[in-house]
Amino acid sequence: MAEIQIKNVAKAFGSYTALHDINLTIADQEFMVLLGASGCGKTTLLRIVAGLETATTGEVWIGGRRVDHLPPKDRGIAMVFQNYAVFPHLTVFENIGFGLRMKKLPEAEVKRRVERTATLMHIEQLLGRYSGELSGGQRQRVAVARALAMEPDVILMDEPLSNLDALLRLEMRAELKGVLAESKTTAIYVTHDQVEAMSLADRISVMHQGRIVQADKPVAIYRNPAAEFVAGFIGNPPMNFLPADPRGDGKWMVAGQVIDGPTHSGALKFAIRPEDVKLGDHGLPATVRLVEPLGAHLLVTCDVGGTLFRAVLDSDLSLKLGDTLTLTPQGDRQRWFDPATTLAVA
Amino acid sequence: MSPRYLPYILILPVTLFLCAFFLYPFLLVARQAFLSDGGYSLQNFRETMGYWKFSISLQNTMLLALAVVPVQVSLALLMATMVSRMKKGRDLVLYIWTIPLGISDLAAGIIWFAIFEQSGFLNSMLTGLGVIDKPAVLLGYQNPLLVFIAIALAEIWRATAIMLVILVAGIGLIPKEYYEAAEVFGASPWQRFLRITLPLLRPSLQTALILRVVLAFEVFAVVVALGGTLFPVMMGQIYSYQFDLQNAGGAAALALVVLAISIAFTLVILRALRVPKGATI
Numbered sequence: 001m002a003e004i005q006i007k008n009v010a011k012a013f014g015s016y017t018a019l020h021d022i023n024l025t026i027a028d029q030e031f032m033v034l035l036g037a038s039g040c041g042k043t044t045l046l047r048i049v050a051g052l053e054t055a056t057t058g059e060v061w062i063g064g065r066r067v068d069h070l071p072p073k074d075r076g077i078a079m080v081f082q083n084y085a086v087f088p089h090l091t092v093f094e095n096i097g098f099g100l101r102m103k104k105l106p107e108a109e110v111k112r113r114v115e116r117t118a119t120l121m122h123i124e125q126l127l128g129r130y131s132g133e134l135s136g137g138q139r140q141r142v143a144v145a146r147a148l149a150m151e152p153d154v155i156l157m158d159e160p161l162s163n164l165d166a167l168l169r170l171e172m173r174a175e176l177k178g179v180l181a182e183s184k185t186t187a188i189y190v191t192h193d194q195v196e197a198m199s200l201a202d203r204i205s206v207m208h209q210g211r212i213v214q215a216d217k218p219v220a221i222y223r224n225p226a227a228e229f230v231a232g233f234i235g236n237p238p239m240n241f242l243p244a245d246p247r248g249d250g251k252w253m254v255a256g257q258v259i260d261g262p263t264h265s266g267a268l269k270f271a272i273r274p275e276d277v278k279l280g281d282h283g284l285p286a287t288v289r290l291v292e293p294l295g296a297h298l299l300v301t302c303d304v305g306g307t308l309f310r311a312v313l314d315s316d317l318s319l320k321l322g323d324t325l326t327l328t329p330q331g332d333r334q335r336w337f338d339p340a341t342t343l344a345v346a
Numbered sequence: 347m348s349p350r351y352l353p354y355i356l357i358l359p360v361t362l363f364l365c366a367f368f369l370y371p372f373l374l375v376a377r378q379a380f381l382s383d384g385g386y387s388l389q390n391f392r393e394t395m396g397y398w399k400f401s402i403s404l405q406n407t408m409l410l411a412l413a414v415v416p417v418q419v420s421l422a423l424l425m426a427t428m429v430s431r432m433k434k435g436r437d438l439v440l441y442i443w444t445i446p447l448g449i450s451d452l453a454a455g456i457i458w459f460a461i462f463e464q465s466g467f468l469n470s471m472l473t474g475l476g477v478i479d480k481p482a483v484l485l486g487y488q489n490p491l492l493v494f495i496a497i498a499l500a501e502i503w504r505a506t507a508i509m510l511v512i513l514v515a516g517i518g519l520i521p522k523e524y525y526e527a528a529e530v531f532g533a534s535p536w537q538r539f540l541r542i543t544l545p546l547l548r549p550s551l552q553t554a555l556i557l558r559v560v561l562a563f564e565v566f567a568v569v570v571a572l573g574g575t576l577f578p579v580m581m582g583q584i585y586s587y588q589f590d591l592q593n594a595g596g597a598a599a600l601a602l603v604v605l606a607i608s609i610a611f612t613l614v615i616l617r618a619l620r621v622p623k624g625a626t627i
Binding site: 050051052071072073077078079081082083085087088089090098099102103129130131132133146150 | 521523524526527528529530531532533537542545546548621622623624625626627
């Protein structure tokens with residue numbers, strides 16, 4: 001059992017506060033992704049869990065044991081670094097066995113574990129090589145094998161795929177998911193790539209300016225963003241926002257159309273994902289400004305009441321600039337945000 | 347101009363310079379070493395290496411290098427590690443530690459002579475504290491060990507900084523992630539030094555060691571200042587052949603012997619600290 005609890009963790013670098021009062025519980029064997037733009041504090045949080053950084057305040061618990069005062073090696077963790085950190089002066093075998101030898105495991109056990117994890121990561125034929133003789137993808141595999149060989153309670157990954165080319169990233173992503181599910185370890189995975197986050201995570205914590213804005217299952221985050229930031233950050237193309245004026249009784253004026261919404265005092269923002277609108281007879285009047293055929297569908301950028309609005313439409317449509325369309329938002333996919341708090345309003 | 351020839355054209359000036367001021371004089375010296383009584387022979391080598399002072403000066407030079415270089419390596423490693431860990435004032439400390447580099451070796455010898463001579467700082471301090479009654483002759487024929495220690499100390503003080511500078515640069519090239527990975531995977535600070543810093547520092551250690559070992563065989567001015575004739579070394583012998591005995595052939599032969607020793611040690615160091623292909627940072 002290795003549940004991770006992060007309690008009231010804050011971190012300041014001088015006068016700059018990198019993390020504000022973070023509280024997060026990660027269940028045993030859960031795959032948690034910390035997602036956010038660079039500088040949001042996700043790596044700092046990971047390094048605090050690893051013990052490479054000390055929290056200014058707060059506690060870190062792993063498997064029911066408080067660990068924030070312990071050195072990294074006593075926390076039951078292993079880590080995969082962004083630049084792999086595969087030791088250049090050691091062979092692949094020595095790299096994977098590094099932590100095991102530091103633990104002074106018997107040489108036969110070291111050999112057994114190195115060979116097992118190397119086979120798991122499909123690098124068993126590279127054991128005698130140095131890192132200078134490996135490709136980026138192979139180094140990545142060595143870094144993961146080195147972490148898995150420790151048989152840790154928790155595996156921490158800091159943007160492990162960001163240095164790989166697109167095709168390799170896709171392949172490693174799928175492989176990583178399988179290997180980690182099999183290893184039954186709890187995982188924290190830091191990335192700025194939302195597709196990576198969506199595809200890997202059991203749960204995603206979206207971070208922004210040193211705070212966790214929302215922590216939930218990937219689909220829940222996608223469908224029900226808790227804040228405007230999450231709505232705009234997740235999804236490609238991002239969610240559309242339109243100003244909405246109250247007409248009373250839960251009626252809202254959006255781009256000249258009256259739409260049913262929540263009862264709320266003051267103005268709101270109406271939000272809808274580009275793929276959640278259809279061409280229809282009634283709805284938002286839109287003027288086509290840009291048409292981008294993407295094969296499977298058409299990405300159409302329109303002008304709706306003076307605001308740019310993206311719609312994902314069928315690729316069989318023939319549209320040209322200046323065409324006027326009527327876009328019908330799918331009723332159950334409409335979301336509302338309070339511009340004052342930026343939070344979602346149900 | 348064809349880009350194929352560009353590199354050669356660019357290194358041409360320095361090649362010409364080296365040929366004119368290093369290779370040509372070297373060939374002259376080499377020729378002189380083998381030339382005696384109007385013919386080529388090994389006579390100069392036989393004469394200089396057969397002289398009774400040859401073995402003692404060779405032995406002294408080797409002993410001094412053996413005493414000085416390991417201490418310098420250890421000290422430079424320690425100082426470089428300390429400097430690299432400093433967050434503030436790092437440059438200031440580095441400047442202060444490298445001051446001896448700016449002092450000529452003869453001046454360094456004289457500074458240490460001022461400490462050890464009969465009316466020097468050490469004697470004044472010891473008599474002032476009442477440890478000894480009257481100033482003693484420290485650097486005399488009665489104290490060969492003390493002469494050796496004084497020379498070794500002066501050499502360590504004078505020339506450790508050159509290793510330090512090379513090693514600090516080398517440590518700076520080792521990515522921080524390797525240390526973090528080693529820490530996460532259970533290496534203690536000492537193990538990190540042994541298993542990460544030292545092996546990854548091999549290229550810099552090579553350069554620093556070769557430089558120091560070669561310079562240690564060329565020790566001269568510090569020895570002259572502190573030991574005079576009490577501690578004959580190879581360079582001293584070369585000097586006296588050239589200027590006291592007016593025997594240029596003998597001096598040239600001995601110079602070639604020192605060159606051969608330097609090359610031999612350089613090869614040994616290159617071999618011992620070589621980095622396997624593909625194992626560089």
